Amino acid sequence: MQAHDEFDPGEIHHGTSRRDAVGGFGDDPGPEEAGPLVRPYVIAQGRDHADTVQLDMISVVIAAKRAEVDELALEPEQLRILELCRKPQSVAEVSAHLDIPVAVVKVLLSDLLNRGLALARAPYKAKSPVSRDVLQAVLDGIQRL
Amino acid sequence: MASKDSDPGSEAPVPSALKILVAGGFGAGKTTLVGAVSEIAPLSTEEVMTEASYGVDDLSGVESKTTTTVALDFGRITINEDLVLYLFGTPGQERFWFMWEELSEGALGAIVIADTRRLETCFAAVDFFERRGVPFVVAVNCFEGAHRYEPDEVRAALSLTPQTPVVLCDARQRESAKQVLLSLVSKVAERVTA
Numbered sequence: 001m002q003a004h005d006e007f008d009p010g011e012i013h014h015g016t017s018r019r020d021a022v023g024g025f026g027d028d029p030g031p032e033e034a035g036p037l038v039r040p041y042v043i044a045q046g047r048d049h050a051d052t053v054q055l056d057m058i059s060v061v062i063a064a065k066r067a068e069v070d071e072l073a074l075e076p077e078q079l080r081i082l083e084l085c086r087k088p089q090s091v092a093e094v095s096a097h098l099d100i101p102v103a104v105v106k107v108l109l110s111d112l113l114n115r116g117l118a119l120a121r122a123p124y125k126a127k128s129p130v131s132r133d134v135l136q137a138v139l140d141g142i143q144r145l
Numbered sequence: 146m147a148s149k150d151s152d153p154g155s156e157a158p159v160p161s162a163l164k165i166l167v168a169g170g171f172g173a174g175k176t177t178l179v180g181a182v183s184e185i186a187p188l189s190t191e192e193v194m195t196e197a198s199y200g201v202d203d204l205s206g207v208e209s210k211t212t213t214t215v216a217l218d219f220g221r222i223t224i225n226e227d228l229v230l231y232l233f234g235t236p237g238q239e240r241f242w243f244m245w246e247e248l249s250e251g252a253l254g255a256i257v258i259a260d261t262r263r264l265e266t267c268f269a270a271v272d273f274f275e276r277r278g279v280p281f282v283v284a285v286n287c288f289e290g291a292h293r294y295e296p297d298e299v300r301a302a303l304s305l306t307p308q309t310p311v312v313l314c315d316a317r318q319r320e321s322a323k324q325v326l327l328s329l330v331s332k333v334a335e336r337v338t339a
Contacts, residue, residue, distance in 0.1 A: 056251070057164075057190075057233075058162040058163075058164050058229075058231050059162070060162050060229060061159075062159050088159055088229070090221075090229070090231060092190050092219055092231065092233075093188060093221070095190040095191070096188035096190040096219075097188070101190075101191050101192075101193065101214075102190055102191065102192045103192075103193050119159055121159040121161050121162075123161060123162040123163065123164065123251060124161060124251065125250075125251040129337065130163065130253060130333070130337070131337070132337055134163075134228065135330060135333060135334040135337060136334070137224055137225055137228055138163065138224055138228070138230060138253075138330050139327060139330050139331065139334070140224075141223070141224030141225065141228070141230070142230075142323055142326050142327055142330065143323070143327070145182055145319060145323055
């Protein structure tokens with residue numbers, strides 16, 4: 001990923017460090033205070049769920065490493081998503097960190113997926129039962145906490 | 146394993162996610178328990194949920210759908226490079242049942258936090274998970290100053306089956322919260338073996 005001059009990556013780190021503020025950043029509107037009630041639906045360009053990739057709250061997303069990012073073709077929020085998703089993040093985490101509603105994150109993300117700029121992995125589902133190996137890994141992981 | 150959305154190719158592997166729901170009445174300690182085991186301070190997000198509402202003066206039995214925005218608190222435990230576990234605190238009141246439906250989809254299981262000062266606040270969650278066949282454990286959060294009950298007393302009060310684990314816990318303590326999670330995942334593992 002390259003060229004992110006349009007926004008300040010420090011902003012995200014700042015937000016991350018404040019993430020224990022329940023509800024997210026309410027006491028620190030930050031630089032992009034631009035009418036939170038309207039703005040999300042504007043940045044999703046009025047699209048609804050119809051043309052979005054199926055994404056779950058816990059679909060895990062990562063920015064594609066080698067993709068060339070054409071900044072002008074993307075929304076600033078999408079660049080923030082790509083920045084945040086250098087490490088794998090769930091849709092819910094992206095929503096919480098960037099303070100954008102889940103439904104809007106899904107629209108922005110599915111556009112990034114369609115452009116090949118990000119990759120997503122669907123979560124385990126009840127319909128595909130979790131294997132014993134995975135459950136054992138979960139038990140071990142909890143034990144290690 | 147579901148990974149139809151994309152082909153990681155030569156990229157770094159994208160971990161897959163599992164979720165566990167943490168249900169309980171207001172103030173029962175959901176977010177406290179999530180925070181005790183989460184590697185990040187609990188995050189909060191808003192999800193728009195579809196709610197089928199049944200009006201009291203609805204003569205024809207027609208359902209109308211409305212949407213409600215609900216805040217969800219959640220935490221994260223990285224199990225390994227291929228697996229992440231998310232814990233979602235879900236509002237316990239009966240009027241949020243529509244939300245449990247969406248959230249319980251694909252959930253590994255659920256933890257129902259019982260507050261013995263107001264045991265009735267977890268009836269609805271217990272009913273829901275029993276009906277849905279979602280594996281769950283009941284974690285009795287032992288608040289200071291509240292009367293201490295034995296697990297069997299709580300089991301009887303909630304009419305739980307003998308197979309449903311009841312664990313006493315202090316939701317603030319990581320070790321205690323870990324034991325709750327372990328009892329749930331062990332229960333899920335038993336079902337897989339059986």
